[in-house]
Amino acid sequence: MSQPKAISHFDLAPSTPGKLKPDRLSAYIHRLRFQAPLFKLTIGSALFLGLVVFLVVSCSPSAPPPPSPRRILGDSRGGSYWERRVRSSARARAHAGHVVLVTGASGFVGTHVCLHLKRRGDGVVGLDNFNDYYDVELKRARQTLLGRAGVFVVEGDINDRELMEKLFDMVAFTHVMHLAAQAGVRYAMKNPASYVHSNIAGFVNLFEVCKSANPQPAVVWASSSSVYGLNSKVPFSEKDRTDQPASLYAATKKAGEEIAHTYNHIYGLSITGLRFFTVYGPWGRPDMAYYFFTQHILQRKQIEIFEGPQHSSVSRDFTYIDDVVEGCLAALDTAKKSTGSGGTKKGSAQFRVYNLGNTSPVPVTKLVSILEKLLKVKAKKKLLPMPRNGDVKFTHANISLAQRELGYKPTTDLETGLKKFVKWYLDYHSDLRKYSS
Numbered sequence: 001m002s003q004p005k006a007i008s009h010f011d012l013a014p015s016t017p018g019k020l021k022p023d024r025l026s027a028y029i030h031r032l033r034f035q036a037p038l039f040k041l042t043i044g045s046a047l048f049l050g051l052v053v054f055l056v057v058s059c060s061p062s063a064p065p066p067p068s069p070r071r072i073l074g075d076s077r078g079g080s081y082w083e084r085r086v087r088s089s090a091r092a093r094a095h096a097g098h099v100v101l102v103t104g105a106s107g108f109v110g111t112h113v114c115l116h117l118k119r120r121g122d123g124v125v126g127l128d129n130f131n132d133y134y135d136v137e138l139k140r141a142r143q144t145l146l147g148r149a150g151v152f153v154v155e156g157d158i159n160d161r162e163l164m165e166k167l168f169d170m171v172a173f174t175h176v177m178h179l180a181a182q183a184g185v186r187y188a189m190k191n192p193a194s195y196v197h198s199n200i201a202g203f204v205n206l207f208e209v210c211k212s213a214n215p216q217p218a219v220v221w222a223s224s225s226s227v228y229g230l231n232s233k234v235p236f237s238e239k240d241r242t243d244q245p246a247s248l249y250a251a252t253k254k255a256g257e258e259i260a261h262t263y264n265h266i267y268g269l270s271i272t273g274l275r276f277f278t279v280y281g282p283w284g285r286p287d288m289a290y291y292f293f294t295q296h297i298l299q300r301k302q303i304e305i306f307e308g309p310q311h312s313s314v315s316r317d318f319t320y321i322d323d324v325v326e327g328c329l330a331a332l333d334t335a336k337k338s339t340g341s342g343g344t345k346k347g348s349a350q351f352r353v354y355n356l357g358n359t360s361p362v363p364v365t366k367l368v369s370i371l372e373k374l375l376k377v378k379a380k381k382k383l384l385p386m387p388r389n390g391d392v393k394f395t396h397a398n399i400s401l402a403q404r405e406l407g408y409k410p411t412t413d414l415e416t417g418l419k420k421f422v423k424w425y426l427d428y429h430s431d432l433r434k435y436s437s
């Protein structure tokens with residue numbers, strides 16, 4: 001985890017790195033030219049040679065490589081080159097294709113959604129702040145993947161009003177796919193402010209910009225199955241109570257649903273919330289159990305498996321990424337237009353909430369045995385009672401509403417999905433260089 005720090009430091013480099021060196025060098029040559037008795041010149045030449053050697057050595061492989069020009073230009077926000085990249089990324093190839101701003105574009109779901117949208121001909125602009133909640137190198141690798149597919153990821157935060165307004169000034173987004181968020185249930189006890197920053201403040205800022213945009217985009221965003229909290233009626237239906245969150249993460253997602261309703265009600269924004277159920281797959285998040293179990297099993301490290309009261313199993317409705325992406329695209333395609341303009345509502349607008357799950361909860365012990373089989377390694381398991389810090393005992397989605405209105409139909413079972421994840425995991429971790437930009 002020290003690598004990410006180095007990378008983010010790297011991004012703070014001035015847009016003209018190394019500028020000082022040539023300047024000093026030319027000043028030195030200038031001085032040489034005007035006060036050049038022979039012996040001074042000789043000493044000067046020796047010093048000059050020394051400087052050249054120093055420059056060569058400092059550029060040797062052991063030193064961090066200077067950022068490539070392409071990267072500097074791509075990252076410097078607001079320049080004409082940056083604007084060209086945003087505009088070109090936003091251009092839809094398909095006739096009447098959407099023009100979508102995807103926040104959290106270098107995140108797990110964000111990357112997959114961007115790739116699918118771009119592939120079918122929609123215009124896509126990504127946005128991501130590349131924070132170091134988990135391995136930034138993985139986010140950079142996803143960004144490389146997106147770049148190769150023609151998706152430009154703007155580096156910035158959804159809290160940055162000026163940046164958001166600039167993007168909407170430049171591009172008439174028809175849709176916003178809002179996936180940027182502070183994820184994780186247990187991390188909320190360590191860093192509660194981060195949840196407020198992204199899931200509340202950033203969320204409100206995004207809606208402020210969307211309601212003022214002309215035209216207003218339709219917004220589809222990622223809520224979470226965690227809003228069901230302590231609800232014990234299964235399977236979870238959209239109409240079930242969601243007023244007993246068990247973690248700050250869940251509470252901020254629930255707050256998001258309420259905030260979304262007010263923006264729909266006051267400003268006529270078309271808004272769809274998607275409650276994701278434990279999404280997994282290639283390019284997944286390292287903070288999720290299936291990912292770090294894989295890592296730890298391969299490293300022969302002990303894994304901790306939580307169990308419920310009386311040694312009952314903890315289950316999750318694991319949902320494969322491609323199925324979730326189908327649901328996201330269907331939500332975008334069926335979203336009606338927002339009705340407001342210039343911050344004023346013209347009529348009532350669409351407001352929807354859907355479960356995107358898999359309808360078949362699997363005990364975490366079963367997850368582990370599938371991984372053992374795929375990795376051909378026996379896991380060192382330690383069973384622990386589940387701590388009361390946010391996790392719920394089970395999740396199980398009723399997806400009949402999404403099925404009816406979005407045509408959502410998950411087709412990937414856990415074994416098939418994990419096989420694809422493990423294949424990706426082994427490939428990615430065996431050769432990270434493939435994705436260095």
Ligand SMILES: *[C@@H]1O[C@H](CO)[C@@H](O)[C@H](O)[C@H]1NC(C)=O
Nearest residue numbers: 234235237238398399400401
């Ligand atoms: C699933 O949700 C629908 C409403 O969308 C409801 O009519 C149905 O009864 C629910 N099914 C179960 C098994 O709870």
